[in-house]
Amino acid sequence: MTDLVTDPAASGRGRRDSRPGAVEARSTGSTLGPEFSTGSGPWLFTEDGTAWFDGTSGSGAATLGHQHPDVTAAAVAQLNRLTHTGCKVGSDARTRMVERIGALSPYQEPAVLPTATGAEAVESALKIARAATGHQAVVTFRHGYHGKTAGALALTWRPEFKTYSGPQPDHVVTAELPDPRTGGTADGTARFAAGLSTALDAADLRGGTAAVVLEPVQVTEGVLPVPAVILDEIARQAHARGALLVLDEIYTGLGRAGRLFTAELMTGTPDLTLLGKTLGNGFPVAAVVGERAVLDALPPSVQTSTFSGHPLSCAAAVAVLDVVERQDVAGRARALGERLHTDLSELATRHPWMHAVRAVGALAAFDCVRDGRFDPALAKAVTGAALRGRLLLFGGGPEGATVKIVPPALLDEADYRWLTERIASAVAQAEESDGSGRI
Numbered sequence: 001m002t003d004l005v006t007d008p009a010a011s012g013r014g015r016r017d018s019r020p021g022a023v024e025a026r027s028t029g030s031t032l033g034p035e036f037s038t039g040s041g042p043w044l045f046t047e048d049g050t051a052w053f054d055g056t057s058g059s060g061a062a063t064l065g066h067q068h069p070d071v072t073a074a075a076v077a078q079l080n081r082l083t084h085t086g087c088k089v090g091s092d093a094r095t096r097m098v099e100r101i102g103a104l105s106p107y108q109e110p111a112v113l114p115t116a117t118g119a120e121a122v123e124s125a126l127k128i129a130r131a132a133t134g135h136q137a138v139v140t141f142r143h144g145y146h147g148k149t150a151g152a153l154a155l156t157w158r159p160e161f162k163t164y165s166g167p168q169p170d171h172v173v174t175a176e177l178p179d180p181r182t183g184g185t186a187d188g189t190a191r192f193a194a195g196l197s198t199a200l201d202a203a204d205l206r207g208g209t210a211a212v213v214l215e216p217v218q219v220t221e222g223v224l225p226v227p228a229v230i231l232d233e234i235a236r237q238a239h240a241r242g243a244l245l246v247l248d249e250i251y252t253g254l255g256r257a258g259r260l261f262t263a264e265l266m267t268g269t270p271d272l273t274l275l276g277k278t279l280g281n282g283f284p285v286a287a288v289v290g291e292r293a294v295l296d297a298l299p300p301s302v303q304t305s306t307f308s309g310h311p312l313s314c315a316a317a318v319a320v321l322d323v324v325e326r327q328d329v330a331g332r333a334r335a336l337g338e339r340l341h342t343d344l345s346e347l348a349t350r351h352p353w354m355h356a357v358r359a360v361g362a363l364a365a366f367d368c369v370r371d372g373r374f375d376p377a378l379a380k381a382v383t384g385a386a387l388r389g390r391l392l393l394f395g396g397g398p399e400g401a402t403v404k405i406v407p408p409a410l411l412d413e414a415d416y417r418w419l420t421e422r423i424a425s426a427v428a429q430a431e432e433s434d435g436s437g438r439i
Contacts (some may be wrong), residue, residue: 007241037390039066118276129211136207172301175199222397223365250276258334258361333361374399381430
């Protein structure tokens with residue numbers, strides 16, 4: 001007879017030792033490159049010290065580069081003082097962040113709603129828009145990206161927390177934007193205006209239009225910039241319907257796209273601006289910003305979460321905002337984008353399948369087009385060759401044929417040359433390995 005194991009600890013150890021190790025759920029997506037241990041500026045390092053250039057900037061968040069010394073120092077100092085309060089207990093770090101964001105923003109009497117993530121900022125903005133307008137429907141745009149959360153409130157009991165939530169699928173209307181890759185004409189702008197009006201008509205029939213939400217550059221789907229004249233037309237039509245214009249600047253704001261705020265290019269000011277990514281330079285923090293009269297349409301306690309206004313992230317954000325101003329991150333990003341556009345365009349003259357080169361600040365991209373058709377395999381060949389050369393780049397785009405280049409904005413000359421040389425090498429390798437003879 002086999003002896004029974006009666007020691008729970010021993011029994012537990014036996015079971016753990018016999019099971020395979022845990023792995024990350026596949027739903028989070030594949031991991032690009034090896035495991036990294038340290039970082040500095042645009043560089044990530046493996047445990048053995050091998051350096052990789054991060055041409056993704058940590059999904060666009062590390063605009064100042066990894067481990068920026070001012071941000072790290074502020075976080076360490078805050079860590080030694082106060083890490084967490086919860087969302088309903090204040091902190092001096094939280095107050096400083098709110099004041100700094102408001103002072104930099106384009107609003108006359110600004111208010112700031114802190115959140116922990118960009119997706120949470122999007123959902124908060126929709127609640128504010130419904131509260132401010134009394135309407136329900138939302139107009140958004142094809143190729144837009146605003147996060148992946150949905151439905152948590154459907155599982156929450158208290159009904160007053162759900163008053164301004166949703167929207168249900170039949171309350172969302174999708175409009176079309178002009179494709180910057182095909183050029184624009186006055187006629188195209190007129191067609192866009194007519195299409196937007198039709199979308200707003202549909203939204204008005206679904207409970208009235210509470211908000212029109214868009215990114216000034218659709219980064220996730222291929223760095224697709226929206227011209228200022230189109231932004232102004234969207235604002236005009238939204239306001240004519242009593243809706244709020246919500247500008248999702250989570251990716252583009254605070255210098256990444258060459259301006260502190262895209263409102264600098266517009267005739268008017270968006271009703272709500274969403275910030276994230278650069279705001280924390282790697283720390284989880286985001287915010288909704290607008291006029292106080294608009295944000296305060298949402299009643300108290302309707303939008304809270306445990307880690308919103310987290311002191312550690314807020315202290316890091318204040319340091320980020322200081323660097324953004326002091327080092328003119330917007331100006332440096334703008335100059336970087338101009339240089340990237342010039343150098344990528346010159347590279348495209350040697351490799352004509354590099355189609356529609358575009359750059360907006362520290363955001364650049366091109367499409368891989370062969371025989372007049374988008375070629376996702378060729379884009380994968382470019383990013384694969386870059387990876388072999390220790391350059392991290394994302395692909396994607398509406399057709400899966402886009403190569404995106406999103407470096408930190410604060411590059412020195414040597415780092416810039418390394419980046420562009422590796423891009424050129426990856427492009428050449430992709431062409432050489434194609435083997436079709438058709439490029």
